[in-house]
Amino acid sequence: MLLKTADFMNYDHLIVGGGIAGMESALTLGDMGYKVLLIEKEASIGGKMVLLSKVFPTLDCSSCISTPKMAATSHHPNVTIATNSEVEEIGRNGDGTFRVRYRRNCTFVDNAACTGCGECEIACTVSIPDEFNFDLVARRAAHIPFPQAVPKKAKIDLRGASPCSAACPAGVKAHGFVSLVRSGKYEEAFHLHMEDAPLPGSLARACYAPCEDACTRGDLEGTVSIRHIKRFMTDRYYGAHPEPEYGPPEERLDKKVAVVGSGPAGLTAAYHLARKGYPVTIFEAAPEAGGMLRYAIPPFRLPKDVVDRDIKNVTALGVEIRANARVESVQSLKEAGFDSVFLAVGSGEAWTMGFEGEDLEGIVDCMGFLRRAYSGRIGDLSGKTVVVVGGGNSAIDPARVSLRLGAAKVVIMYRRSRSEMPAHDWEVQAALEEGVHLQILQNPKRFLGKNGRLTQLEYLSMKLGEPDASGRRRPVPVEGSEALMDADLVVLATGLRPATFPFAGAIEIRRDETVNADAETLQTSIPSVFAGGDAVSGPSSIVEAIGQGKRAAFYIDRYLRGEPLDGTTFDERLPVMNKEAVIGRGPVSKREPIRVKEIAAGDRVKSFAEVEGCLSENDARASANRCLDCAGCSECHQCIRACPANAIHFDMRSEERTAEVKSVILSTGFRLFDPHEKPQYGYGRYPNVINAMQMDRLLSPTRPFNHTLRPSDGKQPNNIAYVLCTGSRDCSAGNPLCSRVCCMYSIKQAQLIMGALPLADVTIYYIDIRAFGKGYDEFYEQARGMGVAFVKGKVARIEEADNNDLKLFYEDIEGGGGTQEVEHDLVVLSVGLMPNKDVLKLFDNGDLAADPYAWVKEMDENLYPALTSIDGVFVAGTSSAARDIPDSILHAGAAAAQAAAHVERRRA
Amino acid sequence: MKTEGNRSLAEVLRDEMVMKDRIVGLLREEPKTIPELAEALGYPSHEVVLWVMALWRYGTVAEMKQGRNEEYFKYTLSASH
Numbered sequence: 001m002l003l004k005t006a007d008f009m010n011y012d013h014l015i016v017g018g019g020i021a022g023m024e025s026a027l028t029l030g031d032m033g034y035k036v037l038l039i040e041k042e043a044s045i046g047g048k049m050v051l052l053s054k055v056f057p058t059l060d061c062s063s064c065i066s067t068p069k070m071a072a073t074s075h076h077p078n079v080t081i082a083t084n085s086e087v088e089e090i091g092r093n094g095d096g097t098f099r100v101r102y103r104r105n106c107t108f109v110d111n112a113a114c115t116g117c118g119e120c121e122i123a124c125t126v127s128i129p130d131e132f133n134f135d136l137v138a139r140r141a142a143h144i145p146f147p148q149a150v151p152k153k154a155k156i157d158l159r160g161a162s163p164c165s166a167a168c169p170a171g172v173k174a175h176g177f178v179s180l181v182r183s184g185k186y187e188e189a190f191h192l193h194m195e196d197a198p199l200p201g202s203l204a205r206a207c208y209a210p211c212e213d214a215c216t217r218g219d220l221e222g223t224v225s226i227r228h229i230k231r232f233m234t235d236r237y238y239g240a241h242p243e244p245e246y247g248p249p250e251e252r253l254d255k256k257v258a259v260v261g262s263g264p265a266g267l268t269a270a271y272h273l274a275r276k277g278y279p280v281t282i283f284e285a286a287p288e289a290g291g292m293l294r295y296a297i298p299p300f301r302l303p304k305d306v307v308d309r310d311i312k313n314v315t316a317l318g319v320e321i322r323a324n325a326r327v328e329s330v331q332s333l334k335e336a337g338f339d340s341v342f343l344a345v346g347s348g349e350a351w352t353m354g355f356e357g358e359d360l361e362g363i364v365d366c367m368g369f370l371r372r373a374y375s376g377r378i379g380d381l382s383g384k385t386v387v388v389v390g391g392g393n394s395a396i397d398p399a400r401v402s403l404r405l406g407a408a409k410v411v412i413m414y415r416r417s418r419s420e421m422p423a424h425d426w427e428v429q430a431a432l433e434e435g436v437h438l439q440i441l442q443n444p445k446r447f448l449g450k451n452g453r454l455t456q457l458e459y460l461s462m463k464l465g466e467p468d469a470s471g472r473r474r475p476v477p478v479e480g481s482e483a484l485m486d487a488d489l490v491v492l493a494t495g496l497r498p499a500t501f502p503f504a505g506a507i508e509i510r511r512d513e514t515v516n517a518d519a520e521t522l523q524t525s526i527p528s529v530f531a532g533g534d535a536v537s538g539p540s541s542i543v544e545a546i547g548q549g550k551r552a553a554f555y556i557d558r559y560l561r562g563e564p565l566d567g568t569t570f571d572e573r574l575p576v577m578n579k580e581a582v583i584g585r586g587p588v589s590k591r592e593p594i595r596v597k598e599i600a601a602g603d604r605v606k607s608f609a610e611v612e613g614c615l616s617e618n619d620a621r622a623s624a625n626r627c628l629d630c631a632g633c634s635e636c637h638q639c640i641r642a643c644p645a646n647a648i649h650f651d652m653r654s655e656e657r658t659a660e661v662k663s664v665i666l667s668t669g670f671r672l673f674d675p676h677e678k679p680q681y682g683y684g685r686y687p688n689v690i691n692a693m694q695m696d697r698l699l700s701p702t703r704p705f706n707h708t709l710r711p712s713d714g715k716q717p718n719n720i721a722y723v724l725c726t727g728s729r730d731c732s733a734g735n736p737l738c739s740r741v742c743c744m745y746s747i748k749q750a751q752l753i754m755g756a757l758p759l760a761d762v763t764i765y766y767i768d769i770r771a772f773g774k775g776y777d778e779f780y781e782q783a784r785g786m787g788v789a790f791v792k793g794k795v796a797r798i799e800e801a802d803n804n805d806l807k808l809f810y811e812d813i814e815g816g817g818g819t820q821e822v823e824h825d826l827v828v829l830s831v832g833l834m835p836n837k838d839v840l841k842l843f844d845n846g847d848l849a850a851d852p853y854a855w856v857k858e859m860d861e862n863l864y865p866a867l868t869s870i871d872g873v874f875v876a877g878t879s880s881a882a883r884d885i886p887d888s889i890l891h892a893g894a895a896a897a898q899a900a901a902h903v904e905r906r907r908a
Numbered sequence: 909m910k911t912e913g914n915r916s917l918a919e920v921l922r923d924e925m926v927m928k929d930r931i932v933g934l935l936r937e938e939p940k941t942i943p944e945l946a947e948a949l950g951y952p953s954h955e956v957v958l959w960v961m962a963l964w965r966y967g968t969v970a971e972m973k974q975g976r977n978e979e980y981f982k983y984t985l986s987a988s989h
Binding site for chain 2: 121122125126127128129135136137138140179182183184585586587588589621622625627628629687704705706707709711712713714715716718804
């Protein structure tokens with residue numbers, strides 16, 4: 001039976017590894033009446049045997065033998081199976097029993113619900129090498145390990161959080177929509193974005209893209225252009241759908257929510273609450289909705305029709321936006337019948353700086369300037385000199401707007417150096433390209449005017465002193481450096497504050513005029529009132545405000561449902577993938593980022609037309625294909641949509657478990673020799689050099705290809721070579737031992753090839769043939785009789801011919817010696833069996849002894865098979881030596897008997 | 909298993925999601941062998957094997973019946989596609 005959450009935690013026996021030996025031991029002990037916990041790290045039991053084509057010497061179907069045993073193990077009432085689980089440590093208790101700590105790795109699939117239908121695989125957009133086909137073919141991130149898997153359940157290969165997705169304050173699955181665009185699923189990409197954030201058009205243009213800063217590809221030749229990819233998918237969607245495809249939800253709840261402010265935080269909160277069915281009304285003091293999106297970001301960066309279309313995503317859900325509706329108190333909303341309030345008033349008010357002459361006509365704050373500019377109230381600035389004071393993004397936009405209004409000269413005056421400017425460098429660069437003058441290390445001292453109107457500013461040179469609280473070096477005036485500059489207009493972009501003053505007294509307001517709200521829940525001092533966005537954080541960014549709006553909606557929903565706000569987690573994320581590890585997976589070809597077209601600097605200042613262009617479809621897909629799939633699964637959620645059983649849940653997490661057992665059987669199997677360690681054979685360089693396990697897959701009924709084909713071009717091979725003793729009986733490879741099975745599995749495969757490819761020639765290059773078991777020598781002779789050629793000769797090296805055929809150079813031992821050269825069109829390396837050293841690390845005291853070759857040591861193979869150096873710990877199958885299948889099963893029976901005897905002795 | 913040159917297997921497989929539409933387009937014209945697809949796509953045939961076999965595995969393409977003396981299978985779009 002499969003492990004469930006509330007399962008029994010005490011067992012008689014622990015078996016580590018669910019291959020043929022582990023299953024045999026488990027069934028034997030289960031039949032005796034013992035309670036067995038079988039822990040398997042893979043998603044299925046069955047080990048390597050179930051992946052073989054046939055077994056030797058009988059040529060019985062390997063799956064046909066394995067699968068009944070797998071099913072019997074799975075259904076045995078005394079055997080509990082924990083797949084996808086890894087033993088982390090086994091410790092010995094004082095009474096001789098064992099304490100096991102293991103980890104159940106999350107598959108993100110509810111096994112009770114999954115029917116193994118495979119629809120998730122077909123929908124998945126991430127292609128990954130298939131370890132169960134030994135990298136011959138792709139599998140999907142959402143996958144069922146292999147057709148005969150037990151349990152036959154899907155698994156999502158999500159290894160952590162992709163850095164891009166993890167970096168998004170709004171929780172947008174950047175990896176997910178990039179993966180969907182790569183697959184040509186553009187509308188699905190848009191819909192995925194809408195699961196988290198309803199303003200993709202605005203974000204695609206004005207987000208500072210923390211996802212790109214985090215992108216692993218950024219550590220190579222340049223980040224994936226995630227924002228431009230978003231722009232492509234959103235523009236394409238909006239082009240096809242001028243109106244949202246949905247309306248208000250059918251289920252309407254009776255609790256009403258008021259949102260104060262229609263900026264990104266307010267719109268996002270309203271969107272998520274309305275999707276849950278709450279009637280939501282947004283109160284906006286300005287004539288139109290959008291907040292900073294409409295009134296701060298200039299149209300050459302964010303066209304207002306895009307803002308309008310984004311807002312339709314919210315209003316289509318039935319959200320009412322009341323413009324020109326300034327809210328004067330929380331109480332008035334309560335009296336109007338609202339059950340909860342979200343304050344998202346933004347930070348649109350300017351701080352006064354206290355400069356002499358600051359009240360002169362011709363001096364404005366940045367937000368006031370932009371509002372008036374967009375409504376046509378600034379007028380023509382032709383011939384005028386504009387000075388913008390400040391170094392943040394809020395200074396760049398007025399400067400660039402001034403140029404477009406015809407200003408003859410625009411200066412940004414900043415009191416620190418350029419490297420300290422809070423504005424994004426690319427924004428500063430764009431302004432400079434357009435002709436803005438940057439005067440750094442200067443600051444106004446006072447403003448001078450005539451008849452109440454600005455004419456000049458007096459400014460000081462600055463130098464950098466010690467770092468201040470922000471970590472930046474403090475600007476210090478240079479004495480006697482005063483100078484005068486003529487100016488017609490000064491825009492003060494020196495800081496913004498939230499417009500929270502109407503609510504002071506009702507809720508707690510901090511000294512900096514932000515709302516004092518709980519950092520996790522955003523709840524204020526009045527339980528029904530929540531606050532977020534710039535109103536809480538001070539000036540931030542669109543995407544951070546959207547994240548706050550989403551968070552507020554989550555907790556307002558809980559509040560309105562009467563659920564506690566603590567004891568739950570909003571937007572719990574997986575640990576971020578290690579970028580170095582991702583890059584270390586293998587070589588990555590250089591693919592330079594694809595740049596979008598922009599209007600030339602000289603032309604773009606002539607109008608408010610959008611500067612940045614959009615990627616073409618081909619370029620968008622090519623850009624998306626630069627993604628390295630850091631976390632494996634991209635969280636594109638196509639599997640969720642495809643799953644008919646609603647079995648996929650990305651909020652599932654891995655679990656740490658413990659169990660108490662009386663004995664332990666180690667059946668962790670072997671690992672195959674890695675033929676990369678014999679570079680002279682060209683494995684990994686030449687596509688037609690494969691290992692024997694790959695050949696077994698090609699010959700299996702569940703083969704990765706439609707037939708037994710060679711990997712270089714899909715041709716049916718007709719001249720196949722086997723190189724025996726690859727990595728065994730080879731001191732140069734660190735393994736002097738014979739692996740016992742290579743000769744026979746190669747002969748088995750040769751016979752199967754003769755059936756599958758009747759015209760093919762098979763040659764086996766050997767040192768000597770070891771056919772020692774029952775029927776083995778007859779099996780060898782049968783192969784000879786079928787026409788398999790056996791050549792006694794050690795292969796020295798392999799080279800590739802032009803047509804992907806292979807030239808073998810070997811020492812011809814029986815043919816009189818000397819080196820021979822021969823061509824084949826496919827070479828199979830008969831790789832040896834190596835010890836799985838991981839098993840040696842399982843015990844906390846390190847007492848598990850290994851033999852000189854690193855296999856688990858049996859203390860006395862002749863008298864007490866399966867006994868290890870630790871009393872109560874036994875070894876089964878190929879954990880202690882290379883064995884064929886019959887010997888492994890026999891050994892597993894011995895281990896079970898020893899384990900049972902151990903438990904009975906302790907009981908006596 | 910890595911493939912030839914500097915392209916890792918993982919990188920080649922990632923390309924499948926972009927290449928699949930091109931392969932489907934080519935097979936819509938007429939059935940093709942792997943070398944024919946490779947020539948049309950301008951990619952090495954060992955990479956095309958990986959893409960076509962993934963499409964075969966997940967039901968997008970199917971092999972056609974092979975003639976006695978033909979070394980290569982021709983692939984076509986599966987009936988459901």
